[in-house]
Amino acid sequence: MISEKHIMKLLKEFASTPEGKKVIKDTYGIDYDPKKDKGKTLQEYKKWGEEMKLILFEKTQPVINSISLDDILVGEPVKDKNGRYTLSISLQNVKRESLQPEKYPDGIENIVLHFSRGWSARGSVRGAWRGVDGVWSKRSREANPFVYDAIREFNQKAKKAAVATAGIEY
DSSP, X not given: OOOHHHHHHHHHHHHTXXXXXXXXXXXXXXXXXXXXXXXXXXXXXXXXXXXXXXXXXXXXXXXXXXXXXXXXXXXXXXXXXXXXXXXXXXXXXXXXXXXXTTTOTTOBSOHHHHHHHOEEOSSOOEEEETTEEEEEXXXXXXXXXXXXXXXXXXXXXXXXXXXXXXXXXX
């Protein structure tokens, strides 16, 4: 049986050849430089992304129980102009209908952002939510730092091997 270490050695050797660099460029759109890579593979970067996904889910789910693990997407590692790899972690299915869709047809565009920032409304609205009639909206909710809690936990765990940051909107 061939060990994972041997397979990785062979992959790195191939990636260092002109043909290997071309395959990487054609497949991922990045230039492979073994001197700048410091031994990390794209798979290792992806693994950190998956770790952040789990932590983000653990912090988000108690606040917004309608968010599932499948709603959190981890992008592919991409090398930026400074030679650092970045990957995006995004949430899908974050739009929520209003309790009064006839009055507020746009609903909430990003429920995660809404809970993260908190809100204060002039009044409450009443309507149907998930098949239950007569549900009242909350007038206010304090900002909840669950996104930043997830980032803080990830950064402590990663110990600078990877660094998470939030988008400017958060």
